[in-house]
Amino acid sequence: MSLSVRGIDKSFGGFRALEGVSFEMPTDGLLGIIGPNGAGKSTLFSVVSGFIAADAGSVTLDGRALDRLGAAARARAGMVRTFQVPREFHHLTVRENFMAAAPGQSGESLFGLFLRPGRVRAEEAAIRVEAEATIELLRLAPVADTPAGRLSGGQKKLAELGRALMAKPRLILLDEPFAGVNPVLVEQIMERIGVLNARGIGFLVIEHDLGALSRLVPRLVVMDRGRVLAAGAPQEVLADAAVREAYLGGMPT
Amino acid sequence: MEAYLVAIAIIGAIYVLLALGLTVQYGLTGLVNFGHVGFFAIGAYASALISMQGVPLVLSFVCAAAIAALVAWPIGLVALRLRDDYFAVVTLGFSETVRLTITSEKWLTNGVQGIPGVPRAFAGLGVGMPGALATLGAIALVCLLAALMLRRIAGSPFGRVIEAIRDNEDALRALGKDPARFKIQVLALGAALAGVAGAFYAHYITYLSPDQFIPLVTFYVWMAMIMGGVGRVSGAVVGALLLMLFLEGTRFLRDLAPDLISAVDMASVRLGAVGLALILFTLFRPQGLVGDYTRR
Numbered sequence: 001m002s003l004s005v006r007g008i009d010k011s012f013g014g015f016r017a018l019e020g021v022s023f024e025m026p027t028d029g030l031l032g033i034i035g036p037n038g039a040g041k042s043t044l045f046s047v048v049s050g051f052i053a054a055d056a057g058s059v060t061l062d063g064r065a066l067d068r069l070g071a072a073a074r075a076r077a078g079m080v081r082t083f084q085v086p087r088e089f090h091h092l093t094v095r096e097n098f099m100a101a102a103p104g105q106s107g108e109s110l111f112g113l114f115l116r117p118g119r120v121r122a123e124e125a126a127i128r129v130e131a132e133a134t135i136e137l138l139r140l141a142p143v144a145d146t147p148a149g150r151l152s153g154g155q156k157k158l159a160e161l162g163r164a165l166m167a168k169p170r171l172i173l174l175d176e177p178f179a180g181v182n183p184v185l186v187e188q189i190m191e192r193i194g195v196l197n198a199r200g201i202g203f204l205v206i207e208h209d210l211g212a213l214s215r216l217v218p219r220l221v222v223m224d225r226g227r228v229l230a231a232g233a234p235q236e237v238l239a240d241a242a243v244r245e246a247y248l249g250g251m252p253t
Numbered sequence: 254m255e256a257y258l259v260a261i262a263i264i265g266a267i268y269v270l271l272a273l274g275l276t277v278q279y280g281l282t283g284l285v286n287f288g289h290v291g292f293f294a295i296g297a298y299a300s301a302l303i304s305m306q307g308v309p310l311v312l313s314f315v316c317a318a319a320i321a322a323l324v325a326w327p328i329g330l331v332a333l334r335l336r337d338d339y340f341a342v343v344t345l346g347f348s349e350t351v352r353l354t355i356t357s358e359k360w361l362t363n364g365v366q367g368i369p370g371v372p373r374a375f376a377g378l379g380v381g382m383p384g385a386l387a388t389l390g391a392i393a394l395v396c397l398l399a400a401l402m403l404r405r406i407a408g409s410p411f412g413r414v415i416e417a418i419r420d421n422e423d424a425l426r427a428l429g430k431d432p433a434r435f436k437i438q439v440l441a442l443g444a445a446l447a448g449v450a451g452a453f454y455a456h457y458i459t460y461l462s463p464d465q466f467i468p469l470v471t472f473y474v475w476m477a478m479i480m481g482g483v484g485r486v487s488g489a490v491v492g493a494l495l496l497m498l499f500l501e502g503t504r505f506l507r508d509l510a511p512d513l514i515s516a517v518d519m520a521s522v523r524l525g526a527v528g529l530a531l532i533l534f535t536l537f538r539p540q541g542l543v544g545d546y547t548r549r
Contacts, residue, residue, distance in 0.1 A: 049427065075429030087424035089417040100413045101428045107410030108430075110438055114405075124410065167428045
């Protein structure tokens with residue numbers, strides 16, 4: 001059971017954003033991707049999650065090739081992403097954001113809505129309970145009924161994680177979950193990711209905050225200029241001379 | 254005087270139906286439909302032509318809604334790949350295509366000469382007040398049902414998803430839901446409401462010609478929605494009634510200064526007055542009378 005990314009190429013015009021990027025991770029594991037700005041991390045995320053089509057290469061989740069699936073179908077296959085800049089449904093409350101993400105609602109079809117009101121009500125009640133549990137899990141109760149657009153940056157990141165959870169994925173792709181988040185909240189998000197991972201949900205995390213990331217994940221992939229530079233345990237990878245050169249500009253840490 | 258009031262009430266109610274259709278499309282889902290009048294025209298001609306074959310009006314109304322919704326389907330498939338502004342241009346082009354098709358397909362629509370003698374609704378009650386009042390009652394009932402239906406939709410899981418589409422489509426895709434499926438349903442639903450509005454129009458006015466279906470109608474509906482309050486069912490109703498007040502109220506502008514404004518200029522002066530009202534609204538009450546949900 002793994003996410004397997006093989007030989008991904010992607011060019012934008014003459015610019016080669018990704019060149020032969022490959023990595024693999026257990027579906028229920030934790031993997032971090034680091035690299036300087038412009039290394040291709042976000043492009044890689046978009047390719048893996050199906051928002052951008054790759055020029056070459058393949059993405060396989062638990063043995064199933066995802067290459068022909070669009071973004072929505074890949075999410076239904078069990079892999080849900082978040083965004084670098086949170087994309088909350090800003091007019092909906094946090095609770096409504098969560099409830100909107102629950103899969104397979106019969107009240108989402110006009111026919112179901114008007115022809116099976118009893119079933120819709122029952123499902124809605126169950127989803128409400130689930131949303132409440134997620135709100136508790138992420139300690140978002142104080143803002144549960146606030147329009148998501150009014151949350152702070154850190155709260156939005158948490159809310160986006162909660163919304164991703166509501167879609168019942170096996171693997172969550174987090175795009176810079178700690179960027180612009182205050183240190184207290186960073187610790188909280190890390191701790192919650194740990195709890196969720198213990199429950200069997202995998203995380204693939206892009207992050208700039210090396211310190212936080214290397215404490216969170218047992219394995220790192222380092223990218224630079226569209227290629228995978230190194231992969232391995234955080235300590236080994238960070239000791240690598242090429243990595244220090246590319247990512248840290250050769251500075252001693 | 255009573256006849257005049259009933260007449261503008263009926264036209265006002267037709268605008269309410271049109272505004273409700275646009276509210277579900279733009280207010281709730283964020284679809285910038287600049288071709289609303291196209292679906293209105295399709296409903297009007299469909300119901301007129303079908304009823305003139307001797308089909309009962311109840312059935313021709315259902316056909317008007319169904320045909321307008323069916324036409325929305327392929328438009329949706331093609332156009333929903335486009336972003337907001339392109340979608341607006343495509344729908345505007347669609348409504349003009351409908352109008353030009355009506356103009357040129359004389360075998361079906363009698364072209365610019367139009368279709369006279371469309372069966373009058375409640376003809377059994379005669380041409381005068383009783384028939385008009387019955388028509389008003391019927392359209393008011395349909396408006397009420399449509400408003401209740403939209404309220405139900407807005408508060409449902411379906412409503413939650415379409416509002417999510419309006420807020421951020423990509424985020425919804427990332428959660429495993431296909432925006433296109435929902436947008437097509439919304440487009441068809443709004444088109445069906447416009448189609449019913451068209452059928453009422455056809456069987457009330459009893460004469461159809463292509464020049465009744467110019468893009469200006471679409472923008473009147475947009476004005477109604479903006480003045481009433483975007484994204485609210487009550488906003489569509491209030492806005493449409495306010496629009497009628499402006500459109501009809503400006504008729505009497507000339508009475509104020511009959512020497513200053515010639516009868517020929519009057520149409521332009523009215524349009525100017527309506528435009529001024531819209532500008533004042535956006536300046537001093539941008540959220541509309543009832544309040545703009547999308548700016549909450």
